[in-house]
Amino acid sequence: MEGSKVIINNVDGVRENGSSSDGRPPTPSSAAAYHHCLSSGGTTSLRAKSLVRHPSLVKARSSNIPIEPRLSEDDSDSEYAPLLRSGAWADIxxxxxxxxxxVIADNLMHDYALNNSNARPSAFYGVFDGHGGKHAADFACHHLPRFIVEDGEFPEEIERVISSAFLQTxxxxxxxxSLDADLASGTTALVAVVIGSSLVVANAGDCRAVLCRRGKAVEMSRDHKPVCLKEKRRIEASGGYVYDGYLNGQLNVARALGDWHMEGLKGQDGGPLSSEPELKSTRLTEEDEFLIIGCDGLWDVFMSQNAVDFARRRLQEHNDPIKCSKDLVDEALKRKSGDNLSVVVVCFQPQPPPNLIVPRRRVQRSISAEGLKELQSFLDSLES
Incomplete structure (x- = not known):
């Protein structure tokens, strides 16, 4: 979409909504809170620095979630190209x-003023669930996409670039x-990047992304809770512990950005609270209908397949990702979700999801001659 605009929701309020097709992004209410990261012209001072690979990612790192191989350059001419439409809704x-x-940006190259002649679709979507304040979520929302697009290896080494961007942020x-102690806070982060037909999801925390593939829910992320066996082992190996479901008795997530002010969680040499994301990628096809990205307030009351079924019915009714996002938020409120709610819905097709027809098995039935006689006798008795 050449006319798309990046939409960022970071304004305090009861209800917020955004679309990829109209409206200007809200003015950041907390921009002054981290003014030391902004130049007088409103652009980040981080952009003036030469972006380099995070030291921990100089060598390739393996993800805990299997990653499908990317398309080769020879395949780029024949790859499937999704038509991206998105919308979002949030409620306190x-x-x-x-x-x-x-944040939603259906045209990543255009929205972030990148000179790229490649006509393949490119998009960025993200949700950030802050805790202990909103500063970390605002900071990540504004800076993490910049670290991605301004990396010299983007988009060729997209997985490594995204991982590096999380750690750089x-x-x-x-x-x-360190310059302003009032910013002390933390945030979970989940982003989805579309390059051509490749979808890459990176997650640090308990937000979740679920892909609808012909009506079936495909989880594109894993919730990072301290009680998860894999996370608990990592935490304990890093010198931390899990108490009553909380990391070091303080946080109910095992991965997050920020929280540098919390003793024993992070340090220059690492710590039990990790900011490294898990990544999962897939190649989109015509069977992929839409993607739901939501903070944990949604998933507290929705199972992944339940959310896909609900969203699919709504999209069949109105085919509007903004309305669908609002429908999911409203339903979560009805189900007594006790948290902030933010939902992004990304559609990959111009048409609504089709009705799924389950083929019926053909069953051959036969009736005996004696049965036919009994049936005929019964019919004759009705006429008499």
Whole structure:
């Protein structure tokens, strides 16, 4: 979409919504809170620096979630090209403050002023669930996409670039907090990047992305809870512990950006709270209908398949990703979700999801001659 605009929701309020087709992004209400990261012209001072690979990612790192191979350059001419449409909705829910942030950009190259002659689709979507304040979520929302698009290896080495961007954002926020202690906070982060027909999802925390593939829910992320066996082992190997379901008795997530102010969670040499994301990628096809990205407030009351079924019915009714996002938020409120709610829905097709017809098995039935006689006798008795 040449006319798309990046939409960022980071304004405190009861209800927020955004679409990829109209409206200007809200003015960041907390921009002054981390003014030391902004130039007088409103652009980030981080852009003036030469972006380099995070030291921990100089060598390739393996993901805990299998990653499908990317398309080769020889396949680029014949690859499937999704038609991207997106919408989002947020609600403060029963909380006293809104700490969720989302961003949608259906045309990543255009929206972030990149010179790229490649006509393949490119998009960026993200949700950030803040805790202990909203500053970390706002910071990540504004800076993480920049770290991605301004990396010299983007988009060729997209998985490594995204992983590096998470760690670069976390390090930059630590520097910001060292200049202004009032920024102290943390945030989970989940982003989805589309390059051509490749979808890459990176997650650090308990937000979740679920792909609808011909009506079936395909989870594109894993919730990072301290009680998960894999996360618990990593935490304990890093010198931390899990108490009553909480990391070091303090956080109910095992991965997050920020939280540098919390003792024993992070340090220059690492720590039990990790900012490294898990990645999962897939190649989109005509069977892929839409993607749901939501903060944990949605998944507290929705199972993945349940959310896909619900969203699919709504899209069949109105084929509007904005309305679908609002429908999911409203339903979560009806189901008594006790958290902030932020949902992004990304459609990959111009038409609504088709009705799925389950083929019926052909069953041959036969009736005996005696049965036919009994049936005929019964019919004759009705006429008499």
């Amino acid at each position: 829910g029963s909380r006293s403050s809104m700490e969720d942030v989302y 976390d390090t930059a926020f630590a520097e910001a907090c």
